[in-house]
Amino acid sequence: AQKVTQAQTEISVVEKEDVTLDCVYETRDTTYYLFWYKQPPSGELVFLIRRNSFDEQNEISGRYSWNFQKSTSSFNFTITASQVVDSAVYFCALSEFYTGANSKLTFGKGITLSVRP
Amino acid sequence: KAGVTQTPRYLIKTRGQQVTLSCSPISGHRSVSWYQQTPGQGLQFLFEYFSETQRNKGNFPGRFSGRQFSNSRSEMNVSTLELGDSALYLCASSLAGSAEQFFGPGTRLTVL
Numbered sequence: 076a077q078k079v080t081q082a083q084t085e086i087s088v089v090e091k092e093d094v095t096l097d098c099v100y101e102t103r104d105t106t107y108y109l110f111w112y113k114q115p116p117s118g119e120l121v122f123l124i125r126r127n128s129f130d131e132q133n134e135i136s137g138r139y140s141w142n143f144q145k146s147t148s149s150f151n152f153t154i155t156a157s158q159v160v161d162s163a164v165y166f167c168a169l170s171e172f173y174t175g176a177n178s179k180l181t182f183g184k185g186i187t188l189s190v191r192p
Numbered sequence: 193k194a195g196v197t198q199t200p201r202y203l204i205k206t207r208g209q210q211v212t213l214s215c216s217p218i219s220g221h222r223s224v225s226w227y228q229q230t231p232g233q234g235l236q237f238l239f240e241y242f243s244e245t246q247r248n249k250g251n252f253p254g255r256f257s258g259r260q261f262s263n264s265r266s267e268m269n270v271s272t273l274e275l276g277d278s279a280l281y282l283c284a285s286s287l288a289g290s291a292e293q294f295f296g297p298g299t300r301l302t303v304l
Contacts, residue, residue: 108291112295117297118280118282118297118298118300119295119296119297119298120282120284120295121295122292122293122294122295125291125292166235168235170291172291178240178248178291179225179240179248179250180225180227180235180237180284180293181237182234182235182236183234184234185234185235
């Protein structure tokens with residue numbers, strides 16, 4: 076069975092601080108996908124990143140960066156120089172790796188990030 | 193390009209009633225998935241449809257059902273509503289063969 080653990084439930088930082096959101100996952104699959112989604116107060120889940128299990132390269136996109144470590148089953152997300160607009164709930168998710176299919180996502184419980192001005 | 197749309201956005205029902213929620217995927221997306229989000233259980237997978245066929249189903253009672261039409265639009269139905277069905281119901285669509293799922297704004301269902 077697949078499981079995603081986001082041990083942090085709420086994080087509060089002051090604008091311009093860096094913040095790291097932790098994600099640990101469990102799966103028996105050898106190939107899988109990992110995701111991060113952002114959920115602002117409006118409720119819509121916004122896709123941030125997808126990572127294949129066989130690609131352990133870290134990724135940077137503007138102020139966002141992701142650290143994937145297969146050895147520790149972790150896929151952490153760092154926001155550099157946080158802004159008030161980053162305030163949202165962030166979900167880490169895991170799915171099986173199928174070609175040609177839309178596989179179900181297993182989500183963590185989410186981390187509520189509050190960025191204060 | 194329009195995103196995933198869900199209607200209605202808000203719904204209030206009473207116990208025992210039934211409800212139908214609608215989801216229109218992004219143009220060209222043939223796969224549609226449904227998720228339930230509650231404060232206690234978080235985000236949970238309900239089912240997934242592709243080309244009008246249910247390909248995957250989560251661990252929900254038979255009161256939860258869905259279907260997909262030939263234009264890829266999908267509906268989910270909940271019969272005999274219970275208080276615990278109060279939740280945000282999210283629909284996601286994706287291209288065939290793509291792992292990225294794009295979510296709609298959700299339908300917030302309140303059962304009184």
